[in-house]
Amino acid sequence: xxxxxxxxxxxxxxxxxxxxxxxxxxxxxxxxxxxxxxxxxxxxxxxxxxxxxxxxxxxxxxxxxxxxxxxxxxxxxxxxxxxxxxxxxxxxxxxxxxxxxxxxxxxxxxxxxxxxxxxxxxxxxxxxxxxxxxxxxxxxxxxxxxxxxxxxxxxxxxxxxxxxxxxxxxxxxxxxxxxxxxxxxxxxxxxxxxxxxxxxxxxxxxxxxxxxxxxxxxxxxxxxxxxxxxxxxxxxxxxxxxxxxxxxxxxxxxxxxxxxxxxxxxxxxxxxxxxxxxxxxxxxxxxxxxxxxxxxxxxxxxxxxxxxxxxxxxxxxxxxxxxxxxxxxxxxxxxxxxxxxxxxxxxxxxxxxxxxxxxxxxxxxxxxxxxxxxxxxxxxxxxxxxxxxxxxxxxxxxxxxxxxxxxxxxxxxxxxxxxxxxxxxxxxxxxxxxxxxxxxxxxxxxxxxxxxxxxxxxxxxxxxxxxxxxxxxxxxxxxxxxxxxxxxxxxxxxxxxxxxxxxxxxxxxxxxxxxxxxxxxx
Amino acid sequence: xxxxxxxxxxxxxxxxxxxxxxxxxxxxxxxxxxxxxxxxxxxxxxxxxxxxxxxxxxxxxxxxxxxxxxxxxxxxxxxxxxxxxxxxxxxxxxxxxxxxxxxxxxxxxxxxxxxxxxxxxxxxxxxxxxxxxxxxxxxxxxxxxxxxxxxxxxxxxxxxxxxxxxxxxxxxxxxxxxxxxxxxxxxxxxxxxxxxxxxxxxxxxxxxxxxxxxxxxxxxxxxxxxxxxxxxxxxxxxxxxxxxxxxxxxxxxxxxxxxxxxxxxxxxxxxxxxxxxxxxxxxxxxxxxxxxxxxxx
Numbered sequence: 001x002x003x004x005x006x007x008x009x010x011x012x013x014x015x016x017x018x019x020x021x022x023x024x025x026x027x028x029x030x031x032x033x034x035x036x037x038x039x040x041x042x043x044x045x046x047x048x049x050x051x052x053x054x055x056x057x058x059x060x061x062x063x064x065x066x067x068x069x070x071x072x073x074x075x076x077x078x079x080x081x082x083x084x085x086x087x088x089x090x091x092x093x094x095x096x097x098x099x100x101x102x103x104x105x106x107x108x109x110x111x112x113x114x115x116x117x118x119x120x121x122x123x124x125x126x127x128x129x130x131x132x133x134x135x136x137x138x139x140x141x142x143x144x145x146x147x148x149x150x151x152x153x154x155x156x157x158x159x160x161x162x163x164x165x166x167x168x169x170x171x172x173x174x175x176x177x178x179x180x181x182x183x184x185x186x187x188x189x190x191x192x193x194x195x196x197x198x199x200x201x202x203x204x205x206x207x208x209x210x211x212x213x214x215x216x217x218x219x220x221x222x223x224x225x226x227x228x229x230x231x232x233x234x235x236x237x238x239x240x241x242x243x244x245x246x247x248x249x250x251x252x253x254x255x256x257x258x259x260x261x262x263x264x265x266x267x268x269x270x271x272x273x274x275x276x277x278x279x280x281x282x283x284x285x286x287x288x289x290x291x292x293x294x295x296x297x298x299x300x301x302x303x304x305x306x307x308x309x310x311x312x313x314x315x316x317x318x319x320x321x322x323x324x325x326x327x328x329x330x331x332x333x334x335x336x337x338x339x340x341x342x343x344x345x346x347x348x349x350x351x352x353x354x355x356x357x358x359x360x361x362x363x364x365x366x367x368x369x370x371x372x373x374x375x376x377x378x379x380x381x382x383x384x385x386x387x388x389x390x391x392x393x394x395x396x397x398x399x400x401x402x403x404x405x406x407x408x409x410x411x412x413x414x415x416x417x418x419x420x421x422x423x424x425x426x427x428x429x430x431x432x433x434x435x436x437x438x439x440x441x442x443x444x445x446x447x448x449x450x451x452x453x454x455x456x457x458x459x460x461x462x463x464x465x466x467x468x469x470x471x472x473x474x475x476x477x478x479x480x481x482x483x484x485x486x487x488x489x490x491x492x493x494x495x496x497x498x499x500x501x502x503x504x505x506x507x508x509x510x511x512x513x514x515x516x517x518x519x520x521x522x
Numbered sequence: 523x524x525x526x527x528x529x530x531x532x533x534x535x536x537x538x539x540x541x542x543x544x545x546x547x548x549x550x551x552x553x554x555x556x557x558x559x560x561x562x563x564x565x566x567x568x569x570x571x572x573x574x575x576x577x578x579x580x581x582x583x584x585x586x587x588x589x590x591x592x593x594x595x596x597x598x599x600x601x602x603x604x605x606x607x608x609x610x611x612x613x614x615x616x617x618x619x620x621x622x623x624x625x626x627x628x629x630x631x632x633x634x635x636x637x638x639x640x641x642x643x644x645x646x647x648x649x650x651x652x653x654x655x656x657x658x659x660x661x662x663x664x665x666x667x668x669x670x671x672x673x674x675x676x677x678x679x680x681x682x683x684x685x686x687x688x689x690x691x692x693x694x695x696x697x698x699x700x701x702x703x704x705x706x707x708x709x710x711x712x713x714x715x716x717x718x719x720x721x722x723x724x725x726x727x728x729x730x731x732x733x734x735x736x737x738x739x740x741x742x743x744x745x746x747x748x749x750x751x752x753x754x755x756x757x758x759x760x761x762x763x764x765x766x767x768x769x770x771x772x773x774x775x776x777x778x779x780x781x782x783x784x785x786x787x788x789x790x791x792x793x794x795x796x797x798x799x800x801x802x803x804x805x806x807x808x809x810x811x812x813x814x815x816x817x818x819x
Contacts, residue, residue, distance in 0.1 A: 049798055049802065050798070050802075068796055068797075068798055069682065069796055071686065078687075079687045079688050080685040080686055080687035080688075080700075082685075121799055121801065121802065122798060122799055122802060123799055124797070124799050124800070125685070156692065157674065157690070157692045158673065158674035158692060158715070161674060161715050162714070162715070172596050173714065173715050173716070173717065176714075176717030177714055177717075178714075180680050180686070212688050212689070212690075213688075214686065214687075214688060215686075216688075217676065217678065217688070217714030218688070219676035219677070219678065219688040219689050219690035219714075220687070220689050220690065221689075221690050221692075222689065223689045223690070223691065223696070223698040224689075224690055224691065224692055224693075224696065227693075227696050227697070227698075229692055229693045229696060230692075
């Protein structure tokens with residue numbers, strides 16, 4: 001350590017000691033230990049001065065909390081108030097879903113209490129009297145009536161202006177949204193409650209209505225409640241309604257995607273009712289942060305995959321939410337703002353405008369013999385992948401990739417794609433013959449799990465085929481044809497059951513009749 | 523530039539001083555001035571016989587920014603209120619060589635504390651615009667925010683040394699009341715639903731503030747006689763200040779001149795710098811938060 005560094009460290013220690021003397025002790029919190037925890041775990045994002053400007057911060061949207069300004073999103077206190085210790089404590093323990101803030105359950109209770117005290121010590125605001133939580137009522141319960149009423153409240157309070165009619169975070173105001181730092185911020189996709197910053201429970205949602213999310217565009221409805229424009233019951237109904245927009249819990253991720261073999265015709269397009277019969281598999285996507293240019297805060301965070309085959313063709317339906325149908329001039333300014341705020345730090349700048357949305361499904365070029373799979377970021381020079389590439393402005397084609405975005409054409413394209421966009425959601429159907437005849441691409445084989453991986457991007461957020469969100473390798477399994485016996489067995493079982501049933505009924509009736517006869521004779 | 527740095531430094535010192543003595547910890551709801559600042563004696567009531575006035579105009583030189591039409595097509599309830607012509611941006615309103623919406627206030631020279639005016643200051647949302655666009659208010663004085671539009675607005679006040687708030691007003695006729703605990707020039711207010719809506723609030727610990735009218739005129743009175751530093755603040759062109767002395771019963775005429783050239787390197791103070799807690803200081807340097815305001819009404 002340099003002499004200067006040592007002096008500085010001593011000063012810091014002295015400062016921390018004086019802080020302990022000033023505010024520690026009574027609560028049992030130790031600021032010096034809190035500082036040690038902070039310097040170890042928090043400083044990379046939140047910065048040594050607590051201003052939310054650590055080395056990693058520039059890659060994040062939303063940026064880490066600024067503890068000096070002390071604007072806290074997740075509180076039980078009124079908008080503009082500081083959080084209570086319990087509020088901060090909950091966030092430490094559970095993290096902030098939908099952001100880069102993880103749950104710190106690896107720290108013990110004492111460490112969390114110490115770091116909480118240290119975090120508060122950055123701001124003079126905490127010298128004000130401790131904040132009081134708002135008064136919250138208990139959940140009066142959900143049900144069909146509550147959901148219907150909640151839907152009306154959603155319209156009346158104009159939640160759709162930011163969150164969209166279907167709640168996919170695609171309302172008309174979304175392209176202009178910014179946080180208190182003037183950085184672009186996305187309206188929350190209400191159909192993915194597992195990314196709610198303050199938790200996905202009905203009670204947590206109701207609390208957010210009353211407190212707002214300070215520092216974001218989400219306002220508090222406390223004054224609307226006081227003014228009688230909404231009732232507390234309305235807000236509970238709305239909370240139940242918002243909760244109902246997504247699945248009740250985070251979808252289970254399964255490694256094997258099952259493509260059922262259909263006896264009839266394959267679906268003709270993404271809107272085909274036949275898709276309703278297919279099981280949906282959820283695949284979470286994360287930012288591509290391995291190779292430059294990177295994307296730490298991507299738009300698309302998951303895709304629902306459905307698949308059918310009929311013995312000669314494979315059809316996949318890919319459904320993902322994206323608030324913008326790119327290219328869209330309404331999002332030009334958003335694209336520029338996002339590019340400026342996320343990619344400013346040594347990353348390749350984004351100069352193109354009106355970029356497409358896109359989606360890639362990756363396969364190995366042949367069915368792998370062992371456990372080897374190509375590199376998940378579209379292979380490399382020696383081990384390429386086959387990609388089913390779709391872009392909103394050019395459509396679908398089958399290509400070979402030798403690295404992220406390094407595409408080359410095949411001799412023939414056998415892939416057909418049909419996409420539709422509706423209210424913040426893309427539905428893309430891709431179809432291809434299981435075996436295209438040649439050797440330059442993968443021939444699917446029934447009964448064998450085949451590696452598959454996904455990549456998505458949102459052009460309006462300055463994303464492209466390299467700067468997007470990605471999954472690891474999954475498997476797709478094309479179900480083998482069922483033998484005729486498989487169909488016959490249930491039929492025989494049904495016939496036998498029916499016959500036995502009839503027999504039982506006939507006997508019972510006979511018995512009943514003879515009993516009636518006996519009664520009549522008596 | 524040195525002068526600007528010095529000025530920022532002084533502002534920082536002032537903010538720390540404010541922090542050190544300010545704040546009573548209650549909510550941002552309407553309430554009186556915190557009692558913790560009682561060490562300052564109330565300013566003597568200004569004798570009407572000797573009350574002084576500082577008034578003048580804000581002149582403008584050069585070519586002002588061109589106003590552009592605001593696209594309110596997504597909000598018919600507001601768009602239809604503009605029957606005489608489409609709504610235009612007005613971050614710069616300069617006509618006939620005069621500049622409007624300049625916040626003019628006494629920056630230095632007053633002594634003592636001043637009673638909080640009982641009347642609220644009204645911020646109205648009408649036609650998806652804020653009225654007024656720039657306003658002054660005293661610490662502890664009630665800010666009454668009204669929605670005159672049959673649509674959702676949110677009022678997102680983003681101060682630095684005060685606590686911000688972000689509340690929704692989903693219906694016409696709704697009113698909310700808030701106040702601010704610490705002086706702050708200026709606090710930006712925005713509506714996130716309508717990205718073009720913006721307003722600025724100057725919070726002072728005295729009542730001597732004015733906003734230049736369409737003809738550039740402003741007036742500060744009734745002032746106790748004395749020597750004052752008067753500052754003019756504009757959201758695009760930054761600040762200008764001057765010292766002026768007024769004697770018993772006098773009226774001093776002053777003028778500010780803002781020019782188109784000032785926009786290029788204007789430091790537009792939005793909020794006061796928020797310092798690290800004093801116990802953490804000495805280990806870090808903060809660059810300040812002068813932000814160039816642009817892109818709003």
